[in-house]
Structure formats: C-alpha cells, structure tokens
Amino acid sequence: MAAKFKIKPDLSIDFAGIRLKNPVLTASGTFGYGEEYAEFVDLNKLGGIIVKGISINPIKGNPPPRIWETPSGMLNAIGLENPGVDVFLRDKLPYLRTFDTAVIVNIFGYSLEDYVSVAEKLDGVPGIDGLEVNISCPNVKAGGMVFGTNVKAAFELLAAVRKVTKLPVIAKLSPNVADITDFARAARDAGCDGLSLINTLLGMAIDVRCRRPRIANCTGGLSGPAIRPVAVRMVWEAAKAVPLPIIGMGGIASGDDALEFILAGASAIAVGTANFVNPRATLDVLSGIEQFMTEQGQGRLSSLIGKVETG
C-alpha cells in the first residue's frame, strides 16, 4: 500500500508582530479568561485568546435580563462586567500564561484617562502579547462606542493608548457607523498595529404583550451568524482602505465561515457567540480551516488573505 504523504498546511501568521500558530482566536467577552473553556478546549491549540474586556476599576454590569435570543443570533447588554485590571493581573493572567497561546487583552474605559491607565498597567507585563482597544461596546452609556462612532475621539483615544505601551495595539471597531473605513484610517493614523472587527450591531427586541424591551438595558449588541454578512463586508472594506492586519469576527461557527473573512482580507479570525452554542467551536473552526486547505491544496493560509475575486 502506497503511503500517501500530505504536507500539513501552514496556518501560522505574524499578526502585527504577534506570532500566532494559527489564525483562530477567541472574541472578547465570549471566552471569559480562558479557564471557563479549558475543560472543553485544549487552549494550547488556539492561535490566541482575546480575554473579556478589562477596565481600571471593577465593573458590576447591567441589571438582568441581559440577553435575548434572536433569529440566528442573540442580543446582549452585559455592561462590561469585569473584576478590574488588578484582579485580572493577580488571578486571571497567571493561569493563562501556563498555556502556549497568544494572550491579547481587551481594554476599555469610560474616559480617555481610564483607557490610558489600563494600558499603562499592562505595558511590560510578561505573558501579554497585545492589547485590543474596545472603542465599540454599545452597552455602556459613557466611553465604549462613544469613542468608536466619532472619528476624532477614536483617533485621540487610540493615539493616547499607543503612546503609553510598547505592546501591539489593535483597535476594535464598531460596525454602528456610516463608513467603517473612516475609523480604519483613524486607527492607522493613530499608530495602531492592527484592527479587530466587528463588535456587535446595536439592536433591540420588544415583548409585544408586555410592551417592554426584552433586555433591561433596552438596547443591546447583536451577535451570532445573523451578523456575519455585515461583518464580512466591513472587513472587506477596511482591508481595502488600510494596510493594517485585521482580526475578522462576527458569527463565525465553521471553517468556511472563517475563510470568508480571510478571503475578504482578515489575517486572523475570532470565534465569538459560537463558543456559547458549542464549547468546542474554536477547534471545529480550526479543523475546518485545515480541511479546506488540504482539499484546496493550499500550503499557506497567508496566501489566501484578501484573495476574494471581485473582478
């Protein structure tokens, strides 16, 4: 019997100076701090983990109900509940560091100073490979999306964070804007090393019998497969507008879903809501990408980035 040798496709990527063994990351807020999924997923197999957003002080979050299921998606208004940067560094990061995977810390604040303080605290901390700056959370009244929907505010914030850290800075952009490329350019001009998109789309659901919003915050962020076409389109637009590498996300649940983003111009992808549905979704996406590469006879994932044919 003739042995059939197949060269394993090379899925590694240098993303903004962060070495990723493969392009599969976890979207912030959908994978906790890694430990929540460690019994289901060998975290060593992931390209990286983008942790749940961290602020300078602990945040309590919004009152329940916080989530509502929608067609092929869900609305959430968690309100960025998190234990604060000090507890993260003391209790969460040491555990994450025991794994052979990149750790990207998502940061946010209610003011420019908040963001800068968190970035300063994380700069030079061993075990952190990059910062993802959340300028796009739709569920808090101040900060978050306020920065992400105003080009000038976004630029100033990202430039201020850029100044206080040597880590790669990735701007997580909001889809709740008229033209995503304005914000991609603002991030580039501010000296960011990469982009993450998209965050959730602002949405609302109403219980018609009670005449009340389904979630206590009234509005929430829509995620899941329902938003994937919007996300792919925005990654495609942003990739054409700026040379920054992009982490594409929005409803990815399979290898083919991930490849849509890569062909649209993403260098890496993040699995989000699918983790809730299937705790092993990240590994399913990874094996789906590998299978695609083998089937297509593609040796290197990087040769597929942005290769959608639109002519």
Next chain:
Amino acid sequence: MRSRRFRLPSSRFHKATILDNKSVGRGYFRLVLRALEMSAAALPGQFVMLRVSENMDPLLARPFGISSLPSRSSLELIYRVVGRGTSLLTQRKAGDSLNLLGPIGNGFPLPEKDATPVLIAGGSGFPPLHFLSAKAGSRAHLFIGARNKDCLPPSGIVKSFRDTAAKVHLATEDGSAGKRGMTTDLLNAFLNEMERKTPIVLYACGPHAMLGAVSRIAAIHSLPCFVSMEERMACGVGACMGCSVAMKTGGYKRVCKDGPVFDSRDIEWSEQVAVKLVESR
C-alpha cells in the same frame, strides 16, 4: 516554553441519544437521554444545557433542570412546551441525538438526616425538586402551587411526589385543585402550626416573585432557605455573564456557575422582583 497539559476533553459535553420523548400531560414532555457520566455525577438542583437542533436557528442551548435519574446511565428532563425551542424539541424522536452540556451548577445542599425538608414548587419549577424529593426521604413536605388545575405539574409527577414525600400540599389561585390561594399562604400556615421537633429546611424553585415570598417567610420563621434561580442564559459555563442575579452584597452572581441554588438571604430580592413584575405586566 509554556504549555499546560490538557486532559481528555470533558465528559460534560457530548452528543446524547434520546431514549424517550413523550407527552406526559398538561403541556409537559418527559425526555430521557442516555448520558452515562452525567448521570453518575448529577446532583439534585443541577441542570443541563440542551440544543434542540443542529441548526443556527434557534441558536442557543436551553437550560433544563434534571428531574430524576431513571437509570445509572440516563437523565430525565421534564419540560413544558413554551416556545419555538421546546416545540422543536417535542419533535425529536427516540434514537436521535442532541448536544448536551452538564451537569451544571451547584445543586441543593442535602438536608441533614434528622431534618424536615420542605419543598416549594411554583409553575414549571418542580423538576429539580422532584429529583431532590427522591433523595430527601419520606420526611419531606411538598408544596405545589399553580394558577389553576391545568397549570399543575403532570399528574404522574404529583403522584410520584405523593409516593415519596410525607405530604403533598396543593394550592391553586382559583381553587380548582387543592386549597384556594397562594402556595406561600399555605406554607406560612403550615409553618405556624408545625411543631418544631426537628430542624426545618426550605427548598424552592419557581417564579422569582414566589421565590421572593418564600424567602420572606423563611426570614420570618428564621429558617434556612435555598432557592433555585432561573435566568436567561447563553453558555452555561460562566463565560457570557448573561444569567446574572443581584446579590445583597452589591454585585451580581451567575446562575450557571455560582448557582442555580442560592441561600435566599444572599439575594437582592427587590431587584429580582422589580424586574420580573415589569416583565409580566
């Protein structure tokens, strides 16, 4: 190089074969799943997350309280058909398999041998108490409340409660079965009259308003009280932060990871009840 060793993937998430899925009356279905390790590990008060289909719509898994362990290798769930997800679930047949995550949560602390457990079930909150009553022994008193006769648990369940518990106390708001009135009034009268020869522990599962009322009764009688909380939930592993319950200490705790069973004194009932009243308006 950092690289923590990964043990075998957890047996807490796998495909489970349906052994039985049939109507048991009053709008409820009884679903039995083959789940060897989960059955061995399951405790009363714990729950599972079940995906009703492989499709993306409906997207999320649904939480279901474990109502009993019919065998050493199976779990029983009794669910009320309330929406599209549970309607789809009724169409799944024996032999089909579903994605199952569990057992989830802390479960009820079991009563001491000499204690009298008092179980209070409201609405469709009886399944975890059904599991508990099987473990709590023949000293247990069971209170079941519903709007009317048709909203009671299926008759097979009521019978099974009668078989295991010392007494089943029924109340309906319209008096169509058992005593007329609220379960909580019945409970209060029972506690007033009961001789306190042995320690009493309250266990409750049902609508938040009822749990809040039971909690107040427990405080008046200075009794320990454990409530199983329900909240909308996406992941069941403590990551989505969706299933939050307000605590007296100021913050929120997660039903899936910190609960679903809480000491009733720890819960900030004003927030719970306020939210629920608004919802049911």
